[in-house]
Amino acid sequence: MYSFKMSSRQTCPRTCFCKHKYFSCCCPSLIPSRETARFYLLFVLIALYMLAGAAIFSSLERPAELQAHLLWERRLQDFRHEHNISYEDLKSLLHHYEEARTAGIRTEQGRALWDIPGAFYFVGTVVSTIGFGVTAPSTLTGKVLLVFYGLLGCSSTILFFNLFLERVITLLSFLIFWCHRRRGGHSGLEDSDGNRNEEWKPSVYQVTLILFVAVLLVACGAASLYSAMEGWSYLESLYFCFVAFSTVGFGDFVSGQREHHEDTRVYQVGNCLLMLLGVCCTYSLFNAISVIIKQGLNWMLRTLAWMYSGICNYRLQLRPLFKLCFSDSEPPKCYCEDNNPHRQQVQAVSC
Amino acid sequence: MACRSGCCCGSGPINEDNARFLLLALFIIIYLLCGAAVFSALEQPKEREAKERWAQRFEHFSQKYNLSKKDLNNFLRNYEEANVAGIRVDTIRPRWDFTGAFYFVGTVVSTIGFGMTTPATIGGKVFLMFYGLLGCAATILFFNLFLERVITVIAVVLKSCHERRHNKAVLPQNGRRLSDGNRAGGAGGSGGGKGEGLAGWKPSVYCVMLILGVAAILVSCCASLMYSAAEGWGYLDSLYFCFVAFSTIGFGDMVSSQRVVYEGHATAAYRLGNFFFILTGVCCIYSLFNVISIVIKQVLNWLLRRLEAPCRCCFPRRGHHPHRHPRRNVVAPGHLRARRDPSIETDAINESETDTGRRMSGEMISMRDFLAANKVNLAIMQKQLSEMAIGHPRQSSSSSRQNGFSGGVGALGIMNNRLAETSVDR
Numbered sequence: 001m002y003s004f005k006m007s008s009r010q011t012c013p014r015t016c017f018c019k020h021k022y023f024s025c026c027c028p029s030l031i032p033s034r035e036t037a038r039f040y041l042l043f044v045l046i047a048l049y050m051l052a053g054a055a056i057f058s059s060l061e062r063p064a065e066l067q068a069h070l071l072w073e074r075r076l077q078d079f080r081h082e083h084n085i086s087y088e089d090l091k092s093l094l095h096h097y098e099e100a101r102t103a104g105i106r107t108e109q110g111r112a113l114w115d116i117p118g119a120f121y122f123v124g125t126v127v128s129t130i131g132f133g134v135t136a137p138s139t140l141t142g143k144v145l146l147v148f149y150g151l152l153g154c155s156s157t158i159l160f161f162n163l164f165l166e167r168v169i170t171l172l173s174f175l176i177f178w179c180h181r182r183r184g185g186h187s188g189l190e191d192s193d194g195n196r197n198e199e200w201k202p203s204v205y206q207v208t209l210i211l212f213v214a215v216l217l218v219a220c221g222a223a224s225l226y227s228a229m230e231g232w233s234y235l236e237s238l239y240f241c242f243v244a245f246s247t248v249g250f251g252d253f254v255s256g257q258r259e260h261h262e263d264t265r266v267y268q269v270g271n272c273l274l275m276l277l278g279v280c281c282t283y284s285l286f287n288a289i290s291v292i293i294k295q296g297l298n299w300m301l302r303t304l305a306w307m308y309s310g311i312c313n314y315r316l317q318l319r320p321l322f323k324l325c326f327s328d329s330e331p332p333k334c335y336c337e338d339n340n341p342h343r344q345q346v347q348a349v350s351c
Numbered sequence: 352m353a354c355r356s357g358c359c360c361g362s363g364p365i366n367e368d369n370a371r372f373l374l375l376a377l378f379i380i381i382y383l384l385c386g387a388a389v390f391s392a393l394e395q396p397k398e399r400e401a402k403e404r405w406a407q408r409f410e411h412f413s414q415k416y417n418l419s420k421k422d423l424n425n426f427l428r429n430y431e432e433a434n435v436a437g438i439r440v441d442t443i444r445p446r447w448d449f450t451g452a453f454y455f456v457g458t459v460v461s462t463i464g465f466g467m468t469t470p471a472t473i474g475g476k477v478f479l480m481f482y483g484l485l486g487c488a489a490t491i492l493f494f495n496l497f498l499e500r501v502i503t504v505i506a507v508v509l510k511s512c513h514e515r516r517h518n519k520a521v522l523p524q525n526g527r528r529l530s531d532g533n534r535a536g537g538a539g540g541s542g543g544g545k546g547e548g549l550a551g552w553k554p555s556v557y558c559v560m561l562i563l564g565v566a567a568i569l570v571s572c573c574a575s576l577m578y579s580a581a582e583g584w585g586y587l588d589s590l591y592f593c594f595v596a597f598s599t600i601g602f603g604d605m606v607s608s609q610r611v612v613y614e615g616h617a618t619a620a621y622r623l624g625n626f627f628f629i630l631t632g633v634c635c636i637y638s639l640f641n642v643i644s645i646v647i648k649q650v651l652n653w654l655l656r657r658l659e660a661p662c663r664c665c666f667p668r669r670g671h672h673p674h675r676h677p678r679r680n681v682v683a684p685g686h687l688r689a690r691r692d693p694s695i696e697t698d699a700i701n702e703s704e705t706d707t708g709r710r711m712s713g714e715m716i717s718m719r720d721f722l723a724a725n726k727v728n729l730a731i732m733q734k735q736l737s738e739m740a741i742g743h744p745r746q747s748s749s750s751s752r753q754n755g756f757s758g759g760v761g762a763l764g765i766m767n768n769r770l771a772e773t774s775v776d777r
Binding site for chain 1 (some may be wrong): 368369371372375376378379382383384386387388389390391393394395397398401402404405408412415416417418422424426427428429430431432433434435436437438439440445446447448449450451452453455456457458459460462463464465466469470471472473474475476477478479480482483484485486487488489490491492493495496497499500503587588590591594595598599600601602603604639640641643644647648761762763765766769770771772773774
């Protein structure tokens with residue numbers, strides 16, 4: 001990482017240490033630093049991922065949407081004709097109903113939204129950034145307060161999740177180290193300090209696997225609870241668990257909204273605790289996976305760089321007097337280990 | 352390290368990291384309770400009002416057309432069902448055409464999750480779970496990398512401003528040596544720091560927070576202008592929407608870019624602008640949250656120190672902690688004596704993530720030190736690894752007098768040097 005050995009050793013036999021660049025080749029000014037390259041590469045990959053996802057979701061869901069439109073139109077017309085209601089009146093009723101929905105009113109009697117437990121659930125969804133939307137401030141003061149409240153609350157919760165992540169990794173390191181100790185016994189552990197220490201840090205793959213299993217357990221457990229209490233199917237409950245724990249929080253399914261739930265304090269408390277645990281574990285899982293993705297990006301950059309250097313070499317071999325790269329841009333600042341006698345030559349050959 | 356001797360304060364057996372975690376949990380619970388009380392007081396009247404109003408309208412309508420309540424309720428239930436499929440009274444843009452699906456996918460991977468579009472089929476739901484797993488992780492990585500980049504850029508800019516101011520003051524003899532020291536990467540960084548502490552200078556957390564805050568406000572204000580113009584919302588409502596969207600809360604009570612066409616044939620431009628603003632806004636606010644979280648962490652540390660101060664029994668043991676001392680003597684490039692105000696760099700001496708961590712954060716913050724620091728850092732890393740073998744696995748911030756950015760920011764910073772893959776090669 002710090003020094004880059006060219007694959008073509010015949011041109012630059014010594015390792016060259018090029019400043020700010022991953023390696024210095026034909027046109028140094030065009031090669032971004034490694035971090036920037038990784039950032040842009042990730043952006044491109046995510047964009048591609050989103051495009052692919054959009055295409056797939058569109059094909060999965062579009063038919064259902066069109067059907068739902070047809071169904072609704074039919075029902076609307078039927079209702080209108082059956083009761084002889086003018087279209088305008090019906091529209092205005094539905095508008096009012098939409099307005100009522102944002103204030104949390106549903107056809108089925110639901111629990112109160114802004115009593116203390118309800119407000120607690122609301123602020124919980126705010127600071128964890130889940131944001132179901134079942135409850136949302138409608139007064140102006142509430143909205144303004146939300147901005148300032150959320151600023152401090154979300155930062156604290158992010159810190160909480162980060163500290164949780166840290167605690168989890170520390171705990172897992174302990175466990176894995178302890179397992180290795182017990183298993184590894186006398187094998188390699190006492191050779192040198194170096195060996196023991198390297199084993200000592202858990203691999204990100206181990207941590208990810210453990211976290212994944214933990215998330216699965218929590219999700220499955222929570223899903224059985226929700227499907228029992230909320231009347232959803234098991235799959236819908238799993239879907240809800242994923243949506244809530246990843247803090248996406250669509251709001252199409254929200255737990256704890258039925259009226260009788262007001263009587264079940266235990267369920268409400270359990271609901272909150274489960275969500276907390278689930279979000280913490282899922283956040284840690286996402287971050288562990290992000291380390292793996294970062295590894296992948298590094299690998300990709302290495303491959304790209306290797307390919308690029310191959311191309312560079314090829315060009316150089318074709319045109320040994322190719323001055324284009326060096327004519328208007330300054331020669332790459334290459335610090336080779338034994339500097340002086342070969343410096344000129346090294347620069348020209350683009351270590 | 353657990354303080355085994357009985358300590359006067361009850362927090363004896365808890366090590367500092369756990370104590371901080373618990374203290375934060377307590378703070379958040381209190382914050383939630385207070386918030387719940389305040390919001391409840393603000394919103395409950397309006398809720399009651401809205402309920403009454405709706406009940407009236409419902410009554411009025413059912414009487415006017417002589418409908419039974421049951422029938423009307425059925426109709427409304429049908430409408431609710433239609434809502435879930437994304438239908439509204441006014442015509443809105445299709446949900447699941449390509450651009451609609453793209454908007455949906457965007458709300459998923461960024462975890463905003465407005466909810467205006469949600470998968471209705473089973474296949475969609477199942478696919479979402481797998482898709483979201485990878486997508487959210489990648490986007491979290493993106494935001495974390497953005498955070499690192501932003502802090503690096505801010506640090507470089509602030510440092511060059513500082514340098515310019517400093518160089519003016521120090522002009523004659525050291526001038527040349529300083530500028531040489533700063534430019535030549537191979538000089539080991541400490542060359543520039545000769546007695547001036549320039550190479551070790553890192554910006555303060557508060558500075559970065561201020562800059563990010565201003566950036567976030569700018570983005571929000573510009574975005575709000577656009578939204579209030581295009582969507583017809585009030586300016587304050589647009590600001591509220593901006594905050595809710597950019598913080599990835601995403602209630603969904605207000606969602607941008609839902610109409611089929613916007614006036615002035617600006618539909619495509621508006622949709623692009625929407626995407627761009629949400630992306631920038633989320634990045635800025637995410638970074639702001641993480642920087643604020645650093646400040647909160649420092650406050651927690653300060654609180655912990657205040658709480659533990661009476662417990663003198665705990666501290667002396669810590670002070671002689673075996674793997675503290677050797678590190679005090681370690682001179683890392685660019686390292687400086689601890690500054691009193693919380694800065695990004697120092698006190699890294701006491702942290703185990705210190706040099707690799709600071710090399711990481713050094714890489715984030717000072718691109719020039721990176722190359723210089725190599726050789727020294729390798730040696731330090733060796734030393735550190737061997738020390739960890741002796742000591743117990745607790746890595747952290749135990750001392751963390753002034754934590755600042757040392758060890759990195761955000762979740763990536765937390766995982767720095769704690770996993771096999773994050774220790775040497777990033």
